[in-house]
Structure formats: C-alpha cells, structure tokens
Amino acid sequence: MSISATPPIQPFAITFGADNATLEPQGQVLTRRMSDLEGLFADADAWARAVADGDPVVYTVVSSPVPEVPRELPQSITTIQPGLTAGEFWMTKGHQHPDPQGEIYLGLAGHGGLLLFDGERAEWLDMSPGVIGYIPPGWAHRSVNVGDEPYKFLAVYPGSAGHDYGWVLEHGMGLRARRAADSGDLDLVPFGTPAGRHRTGKP
Numbered sequence: 297m298s299i300s301a302t303p304p305i306q307p308f309a310i311t312f313g314a315d316n317a318t319l320e321p322q323g324q325v326l327t328r329r330m331s332d333l334e335g336l337f338a339d340a341d342a343w344a345r346a347v348a349d350g351d352p353v354v355y356t357v358v359s360s361p362v363p364e365v366p367r368e369l370p371q372s373i374t375t376i377q378p379g380l381t382a383g384e385f386w387m388t389k390g391h392q393h394p395d396p397q398g399e400i401y402l403g404l405a406g407h408g409g410l411l412l413f414d415g416e417r418a419e420w421l422d423m424s425p426g427v428i429g430y431i432p433p434g435w436a437h438r439s440v441n442v443g444d445e446p447y448k449f450l451a452v453y454p455g456s457a458g459h460d461y462g463w464v465l466e467h468g469m470g471l472r473a474r475r476a477a478d479s480g481d482l483d484l485v486p487f488g489t490p491a492g493r494h495r496t497g498k499p
C-alpha cells in the first residue's frame with residue numbers, strides 16, 4: 297500500500313521489514329538513476345558512459361507516508377547499490393537543508409559512509425548496521441556505499457528542512473570517496489582531485 301497522509305496526522309505505527317528494509321504503510325518511492333547524478337562524479341566521461349550503458353539505478357528512497365511539511369517528522373529508507381564510476385564509490389546526490397535543521401541516520405545494512413561538509417570543513421562518518429550518524433544544522437550531507445552489497449539506512453528529518461541540491465554543485469562536498477586501486481580500501485581525497493588520481497599524485 298502506498299499512501300501519503302495529510303495533516304493533521306493521527307498517531308500510527310509503521311512496520312519496518314528488516315529483511316528487505318521496507319516500510320508498511322509506505323509513502324513515495326524515489327528512484328535515482330545514473331542520469332540523475334549529472335555533474336557529481338569527478339570523471340564526467342565515465343559518468344556519461346554509464347548513462348549510455350544502461351543508465352543503472354544508483355539508489356532508491358522509500359518514504360513513510362509522513363509528508364515533508366513544517367512540524368512533521370518524515371522518515372525514509374535509502375538503498376544505495378554497490379558500484380564504482382572511475383573508482384569513485386556510488387553515492388547520493390547530497391544536499392544542504394535550506395532551513396538549517398539537523399537530521400539523524402541509522403545504518404541498517406551494508407557498509408557506507410556519511411560525508412558532511414559545512415563549506416569549510418569536511419567530516420566522514422563510517423556507517424554500518426546499528427550506527428547512528430548525526431547531521432548537525434548547516435552541514436551538507438551525502439551518503440556513499442563503500443561496500444560490495446547494498447547499503448541501507450534510515451533517515452529521520454524535520455519536514456520543513458528541504459533539499460538544496462544546487463549548494464552541492466556550487467560548493468562541492470570537501471572530499472570524494474574512492475576505492476584505492478592498489479589496496480581496494482576507501483581513499484578519501486580532496487574534492488578537486490582529478491579523476492583517476494590519488495592524493496599522492498599517483499596515477
């Protein structure tokens with residue numbers, strides 16, 4: 297069942313399906329394909345090839361029926377597929393809240409990271425099942441799947457926070473999450489690092 301409640305909302309329970317990270321009742325479902333992530337990966341040519349080569353689903357966001365309106369507290373479960381685009385881990389678009397308000401994430405499955413950027417400082421929170429990541433007001437945030445399985449997390453956020461995607465296109469996110477070619481480990485590199493290069497300048 298997919299519904300979207302209208303305020304005033306009556307108290308209700310949502311059943312969380314742990315196996316597939318489902319919500320019942322369920323609200324909107326958002327699907328983001330590679331073509332929706334234009335301008336976000338360091339290697340624009342690799343991004344364009346991935347779009348041409350099937351335009352894969354990178355992540356989905358399943359919301360509860362609680363709407364994004366002032367004073368409500370919507371929730372959603374995001375599932376990011378595992379993948380790499382020219383060595384850069386698949387990720388969400390990332391956004392800033394136009395109305396600076398906090399948000400919490402809870403890791404549910406897989407291995408991910410929460411990249412936070414306030415315009416000057418960047419922080420990385422390692423996310424796995426059971427970890428709560430806190431996003432303070434004023435920090436843009438992007439989630440990244442750094443594992444080989446789908447990374448799933450629950451988000452709870454103020455309904456009036458909003459999503460500013462232009463901020464990330466303008467300011468970047470401070471860091472990029474890459475898979476090191478030699479070790480296969482997570483390598484966080486400065487945001488402006490050319491695609492295919494490491495912090496040390498190695499090819």
Ligand SMILES: O=P(O)(O)OC[C@H]1O[C@H](O)[C@H](O)[C@@H](O)[C@@H]1O
Pocket residue numbers: 357372373374388389390391437438450451452453459
């Ligand atoms: O909005 P994106 O940057 O694409 O991130 C995907 C989603 O992540 C979390 O679930 C947020 O709470 C959602 O509001 C957001 O839509």
